[in-house]
Amino acid sequence: ATIEEKQYLVRFKADKESHLKITDQSICLENCPDKPCTYFCPGEVYKFEGNRIQVGYEGCHECGSCRIGCPQNNIEWKYPKGGHGVIFQLA
Ligand code: SF4
Ligand code: SF4
Incomplete structure (x- = not known):
């Protein structure tokens, strides 16, 4: 599946503040x-x-990869506040 198709399976409610x-x-x-x-x-x-680097945080799936993927440990990642963020749907 393409990225676009995968994103279609994710319902996202963006937090106001970037995590x-x-x-x-x-x-x-x-x-x-x-x-x-x-x-x-x-x-x-x-x-x-x-x-x-522009950060389009609204598109984040909270996969956690950027916490370990940045070779310079240069990304701060906080869990979004309760009630926001990603709800994964099983298709
Ligand atoms: Fe991208 Fe990091 Fe969000 Fe994963 S947790 S979707 S790598 S921004
Ligand atoms: Fe991305 Fe980390 Fe490299 Fe910056 S230092 S460009 S956040 S991988």
């Missing part, structure tokens, strides 16, 4: 040539645009 934060954008810019966050995230949350 994801890049700790230091200069590390992304200067010390992370491959920028793996732009391809390991199934929600395509991270995009490198305008010399910084």
